[in-house]
Amino acid sequence: MATILVLADHTAGTVTKATTEVLTLARRLGSPTAVALGPGAQAAADTLVQFGADDVLIAPEEELLTWLVTPKVAALQAAAALTAPSAILLASTAEGKEIAGRLAVRLGSGVITDAVDVAADLTATQSVFGGDTTVHSRVTRGTAIITVRPNAVTAESSPGAGRLADLAVVLTDADRRVRIVEHADAVTAGRPDLAEARIVVSGGRGVGSAEGFTVIERLADTLGAAVGASRAATDAGWYPHQYQVGQTGKTVSPQVYIASGISGAIQHRAGMQTSKVIIVVNKDPEAPIFELADLGIVGDLFTVVPQLTEEVERRRG
Amino acid sequence: MKIAVCIKQVPDTWSEKRLSPSDATLDRAAAEGVLNELDEYAIEEALRLKEGHGGEVTVVTMGPERAADTIRKALSMGADAGLHLCDEALHGSDACATSDALARILAGRGFDLVIFGCESTDARMSVIPAMVAERLDWPQATFAAEVQVAAGVLTVRRQTEAGVDTVTANLPAVVSVVEKINEPRYPSFKGIMAAKKKPVETLSLADTGIEAATVGLAAAWSAVTDFAARPPRAQGEIMSDDGDGGRRIADYLVTNRLI
């Protein structure tokens, strides 16, 4: 069976959900070989096998994590030389896409980013223009290098053969040029991950202040939802940047998206308009976000949202 | 410091974007072309670095004739010169060909820094900066929320969904910027007038040594097999809050089994 190479994203051995999704997809295309790098790679192997890796190639050297992007490109290049894969899959994160792009140049291969699905014949499905158009495309030269959008595939565990082997990665001087001198993980607040949540409750400039966001958080916690924010709110410092939804933030596609005090600028819509159901609370009946609403309430979020929270709590008893 | 800024003309953000039925490339004629918003931040950052360190800012674009408008805009913001790669044969180029073409026109011109936006609003791939860096064999410090240069060393605060990194590299280097980095200036009247006299060099493929057979739609390393537009969203019910707006939403969620 054809080998599908998958780059494992992990922090000290904890594999990201996006990687388990990519492995789930890879199983449908062939025999997954995961590549795990840096300290913790050995520990990551368990999860990788659980989600379908038939082989795990491990390069545990710490140095692979001290330089930005390029060591991971070199590692995938080495793994590709070893396994002659029919496709190389990565999670479509900022880093994943950059690794894919550089690898495409090194291997002389085409690259497709942000796939929401990949068929057995390696045809990728993409959802472009903010979800307005669905495109099918194929890599026509070299090994198909495809990045897969987080949360597009449902991860299912199904153990693979689980053979572990060492991977020798030789870094050149060119791979050692951008030093990571400091790293701070994005902090999570114990709520569901924004990109993965079934319900997202978002606030914008209308929320007015950092304290105002407690109204949004309370509703989110009552619904077991994630909190999102518009750029106006993250720029003002009311909510951390990592919760920004939109073109330059996260793309979300939950069952329910509740937007309060958000006008619906095109850059915001680009990140949420494929949500299944959209509910809007806004004072201004002319706000463009109402165009997307399945249910819209023209009103003050500081009365509507707390009432909604109370009502959900009351009905739950 | 000699700085290049790569900018792209994209369809106006508010316009409806569609693919042309004939060749599945973006129908650029269907919408007004504007400067990719994130590239305005790249231009602004270049201008600020020039103000702090001295030097020169050249804007570089690959695109059809009308993409010259984006160069004019950048020049009116304060950039010093423009470089426009314009050739019919480039139509439909993919990321591999685009990065190759850009790297070739950037190489050998003595740039210390090449700044990109971190994403174009039409392709939304976020790969061109890294691919150009790979082709130039330069370091990349991308997704910058802050850029500093001192004594030939670049320090960037990199902001992605994985967190915040501080990275350093020697010049020459490739940088891409996120929208948090600055607030782009508007062109002044004086700037607009001055832009008319600034030099813009237009290059064809023949000038760059790129073979026409290696670029464009036919030579792309990936190809669209088919596409379909999603049906537009139908607007639902909009009502004003008569004191029971919150309860109405709760009703809706329960009735539709969403909670």
Ligand SMILES: Cc1cc2nc3c(=O)[nH]c(=O)nc-3n(C[C@H](O)[C@H](O)[C@H](O)COP(=O)(O)OP(=O)(O)OC[C@H]3O[C@@H](n4cnc5c(N)ncnc54)[C@H](O)[C@@H]3O)c2cc1C
């Ligand atoms: C390059 C670039 C990238 C961008 N990327 C993003 C992105 O990723 N995500 C993003 O969100 N934006 C992005 N933007 C910004 C975007 O253009 C808008 O500026 C932003 O989305 C506006 O946020 P907002 O809707 O919260 O604020 P506003 O547009 O100011 O809207 C606030 C809304 O709140 C309503 N309101 C006020 N008070 C109340 C109240 N008490 N109750 C109910 N309603 C109230 C108002 O009627 C108004 O409609 C980007 C812009 C650029 C140029």
Ligand SMILES: Nc1ncnc2c1ncn2[C@@H]1O[C@H](COP(=O)(O)O)[C@@H](O)[C@H]1O
């Ligand atoms: N045709 C082009 N000409 C010049 N710069 C470009 C071109 N295409 C992309 N870029 C640059 O690359 C960045 C990322 O684009 P992309 O990888 O398409 O999302 C943009 O913000 C631009 O700075």
